[in-house]
Amino acid sequence: xxxxxxxxxxxxxxxxxxxxxxxxxxxxxxxxxxxxxxxxxxxxxxxxxxxxxxxxxxxxxxxxxxxxxxxxxxxxxxxxxxxxxxxxxxxxxxxxxxxxxxxxxxxxxxxxxxxxxxxxxxxxxxxxxxxxxxxxxxxxxxxxxxxxxxxxxxxxxxxxxxxxxxxxxxxxxxxxxxxxxxxxxxxxxxxxxx
Numbered sequence: 001x002x003x004x005x006x007x008x009x010x011x012x013x014x015x016x017x018x019x020x021x022x023x024x025x026x027x028x029x030x031x032x033x034x035x036x037x038x039x040x041x042x043x044x045x046x047x048x049x050x051x052x053x054x055x056x057x058x059x060x061x062x063x064x065x066x067x068x069x070x071x072x073x074x075x076x077x078x079x080x081x082x083x084x085x086x087x088x089x090x091x092x093x094x095x096x097x098x099x100x101x102x103x104x105x106x107x108x109x110x111x112x113x114x115x116x117x118x119x120x121x122x123x124x125x126x127x128x129x130x131x132x133x134x135x136x137x138x139x140x141x142x143x144x145x146x147x148x149x150x151x152x153x154x155x156x157x158x159x160x161x162x163x164x165x166x167x168x169x170x171x172x173x174x175x176x177x178x179x180x181x182x183x184x185x186x187x188x189x190x191x192x193x194x
Contacts, residue, residue, distance in 0.1 A: 048149065049165045054082070054157070055147040059137025063119045065126070070111050070137025070144075072163070079189045080109040080159040083133070084145055086117040087125035089153045095172035096129045102178070103132035107190055112136040115145050115153050158182070160189045 049055075054072050061069035074080070083099060085092040103110050112133040114122050119138065126133075139145055148157065151170060158167040167185045169177065 049157075050168060052165055053163050054159050054165055055144070057113075057137065057144050057147070059113065059139055059144055062114060062122055062126075062136040062138055064123060065131075065136060067131075067133065068135045070113055070135050074109070074111065074135060075159045075163045077161050078109050079107065079161060079186060080111055082111050082113055082148070082157040082159060084113045084115050084148070084150050084153050084155045084157075086115045086153050087121035088117065089115075091172035092154045093125075093129065095154055095174075096132070098173045098175065098178055099132040100130050102182075105186075108186060109134050113144060113148070114138050115150070116140060116142050156182075158185055158189065160192065 054075055057070055057072040059070040061067055068074070070082075081099075081102065085096075099110060102108065110132050112135070114136055116139065122136075122138075126136075137144070148155075149168075154172055156169045156173065157165050160166045166189055167182070169182065173182065
């Protein structure tokens with residue numbers, strides 16, 4: 001009987017086990033490379049709510065502000081941006097000047113959903129930076145944000161005249177995203193008769 005066969009078999013098995021981590025690494029690197037070169041925008045988070053009716057929302061107003069709370073019945077017949085924001089959110093501060101500019105467009109409403117924030121901090125934020133909102137609802141528990149499918153702040157939803165969600169933007173708006181993505185969708189929503 002020859003003893004070389006078991007030893008050779010064990011050697012090949014050891015060699016295969018030694019190269020297994022390298023093969024797994026190469027496979028993962030290939031997957032990441034395909035994703036990287038696909039040209040897909042990874043900042044776009046799909047939303048199951050696109051095309052669906054906006055979630056029924058009835059949030060109390062921000063105290064000591066002369067604004068109504070957020071009520072989804074306010075969307076009827078209007079093109080509305082619903083911006084999910086918080087005073088503790090640095091990117092919210094970054095996009096706020098763009099919301100202030102959008103608020104000058106009298107064809108659309110901008111409603112705020114204040115997410116897990118302290119009322120005094122939210123009021124201070126709007127006092128310092130200005131208030132682009134026609135309504136601000138306080139979502140202190142975060143429950144309404146879950147209904148809207150919010151992953152984090154800021155997020156913004158475009159709601160059409162029929163109360164359906166037309167578009168979702170995750171993260172802060174930039175001048176480029178407003179002009180290239182948001183405004184064409186707003187114009188389309190405004191031209192659609194409901």
